[in-house]
Amino acid sequence: MSSAGHAPSLQGLSKHYGSFRAVDDVSLSVERGQFLTLLGPSGSGKTTILMCVAGFVAPTSGAILLDGRDITALPPERRDFGMVFQGYALFPHMTVAENVAFPLRVRKLPTAERDAKVRAALDLVQLERFADRRPSQLSGGQQQRVALARALVFDPALLLLDEPLSALDKKLRAELQEELRALHRRVGRTFINVTHDQEEALSMSDRVAILNHGKLVQEGAPAALYERPRTRFVADFLGKSNFLTGTVREAHPGGFAIAVGATRVVQALDPAAPRPALGTPALLSLRPEKIALLAEGEAADNVVEGRILSWAYLGAGFALSVATPDLGVLRVTLPAWGAPIAPVERLPVRLGWSAAASVPVEEDAA
Template sequence: MSHALALEGLSKRYGSFTAVERVSLDVEQGAFLTLLGPSGSGKTTILMCIAGFVEPSEGAIRLDGRDITPLPPERRDFGMVFQGYALFPHMTVAENVAFPLRVRKMGAAAREAKVRGALDLVQLSAFGDRLPRQLSGGQQQRVALARALVFDPALLLLDEPLSALDKKLRAELQDELKALHRRVGRTFVNVTHDQEEALSLSDRVAILNHGKLIQQGAPAELYERPATRFVADFLGKSNFLQGVVREHLPEGFAIGAGATRVVQRGGVVPALGAPVLLSLRPEKMSLLAEGEAAENVVGGTIASWSYLGAGYALNVETPDFGMLRVTLPTWNAPIAPREGLAVRLGWSASASVPVLDDPA
C-alpha cells in the first residue's frame, strides 16, 4: 500500500542560517515527487527531515494525516537509497538485501522469499552470491534499491541515487527506476540537481532555491509555464525578453523594447506602460527564410554556434534583446551556420510566457 505525505510549514535553521524556510508540500499516494534545486537550495535537508535524520525547527511532517515529526527514523518505516549506495562490502548481495529483514527479526524462510522477490524486481536474481565489489555501479545501485524496498516501506526516499553513474548508464537507470516505480506502486520522494532526470522520472517536481519552495507542478507544466525567471532558467534553457506594455490586443498584449515590437498571447494582461519579462525557449524559435513571415520577427547576427549532433545551438546577437539562443534540428536546418551571418528569428505569439523577475 502506498502512502500520502504532507509537509506543513517545514523550516530548519542552523543558528542564524536558514536551510529550509516554511516549505509546504502534499505528495499524493503512489506519486513520484522530485525535489529539484541547485546546491544549497535545501532539498537534501528536506529529505533528511522526512527520513527523521534531521529534526525540523518548525512545522510538521504527516503520513496519511498522522503527525510523524516526533518519530525516530527506525519507527517511520521508510526505505532510503543513498548517493553512494551504502552497501556492506563484506556481505553478499543477498545478505545486503536481507539486512533490513534481519533487523526486523523476520524468520529465515520468509526472509529468503522476500529477498528473492526483491532481487527479481531489480533483475538481479542471479547475483545473490556476489559481493558488492564484483558488481558494476549500476548493479550496486539496483542492490541498494532492492534493499530499500524488501521490507515494503511506506515511502521510498532517494538521495541523488544516480549521480555517481556515467551519463549513458544514468539514462538507462532512469528508465528502470521509472518502470520500478510503476511496478511497486509506492510513493517515491527523490532529490536531484539534474533537470533532465527530474523531468524524466517525476509525476511532480518541487523547485527550491535558498531554502524556499519556488514552484511545484507536473514536469510539463513547470517547463511550459514557469512562474519566475529562476524556474525558467533552471529548468532547461530560456531567453528573456524585457520590455514595456505598449498595446492591449484581443488575445493578449504587445511589448516594446527599443524599435522592436513583440506580441504575447496568453497570460495576465498587464497595465499599459508596465514592465514585462517574457521567457522564450530556444527550441520554440526558428530561422526564417527570405520573405517568410511570423507573428514575431527579430533580426540579428550569429555570434557563435555549436554542433550538437541532433541539432545546432546558435547564439544570435540582436539590437534590442541582446544575445538570444536558438536551437535547430540538424536534419532540416535552413542554413549552414557561420559566425557573422545575418539571420531573422521568428516565433509564435503563444511560444513565450510572462514570468516574474527574481528579486535583486
C-alpha cells in the first residue's frame, strides 16, 4: 500500500435515460492522491457519475480517462478500482477474512501472499480479531471497515465510495469520517466519494464537486466553496445562508452597495473582481454565523434592527430567527457560551456584519 494514486478525469460525461439527463456534460479532473467528494441532493447525478467511473453504467456520451488513457469501454472487472458500496455489499456467506481475500482469490494470488495481504488489510482497519466472523455478526461500523479493507487489499488504482457512511448513526459517522480521512492519508491513494451530507463532504475532502440536476455547479477546496459560493444553490446546500436581494446603487473601489427596500447594504469586493453595473439586481449570501449581535452604540459596516421571531437552543449555540423591516427574516447563530443576551421572543436586537462577511452569488439558472 505505498505507490501514489492515479489521476482519473471525466470529459463531457453525460448519461441520459430517455429525455431525462441524469448526468449532463460533466468535466472534472482529479489529481493523484486527492480525496474528491461528489456532493449533491438526491437525483443530482452524483451516484450515476460514480457508477460510470466504476464501469457499471455506460455513459451516453463523453469519456472517462485514467492517467490520460481512455477507459470508457473497459468492463468493471478490468478497471482495477476498489469500491465501497452503499450498504457495503459484503458477501454474507463468507467470513470477514474470505470477504477481504475475494479480490486476491480472483487474481489467483498464491495462498501465502494472499494471507499476508489480508492480514495487513485487516490490520489497517483494526479488525484482525474479527477475521473469522461473518458480516452479520459485526456492527455497522465494523462492516463498513471490512468493506474498506476489501476495497483496498488489492492496491486498487482508485477507491470509489458510494455514500459510505449513510447507514451509520451520527456519532459513529463522525468517528468514521476522521478514520477515513486518516486512512486516505496513510494509503495515499485517489479517493472518489459520493455523499449528500455536506458536513461529511467538508470535513473529509481535499476537493468537493457540487452537482445539481446532473450538472457540475462548482468545485474547489471545501473552505473556498463555503466562503465563496458561486450560486444561490451552492450557498444554500453547503451550510446555511441568508439571501439578500436588492438593486445596485453605488459602486466604488472597495466594493458596492445595494438597496434592499429602505436599507442600504454594503458589500466588499476583491479589487480584481468586476464591479456590478448600477441599477442591476444583486443577490448576496450571508452566513448566519457571520452576523453579530451588537450592543447599544456599537458600530459595523451593516447594521439592522429587528425582533427575535423564534429561537432554538442547540447546546453549543443559539439559532435565532430575527424579523427585520426590509431584509425579511434573518437566521443568526451565536455561541451559547458568553452570549450577550438571553434570547426571548419579540426581544429587539441590533444585528451587524462586516462588508466582507457576505458574498455576491448568482441566481440559479432556471
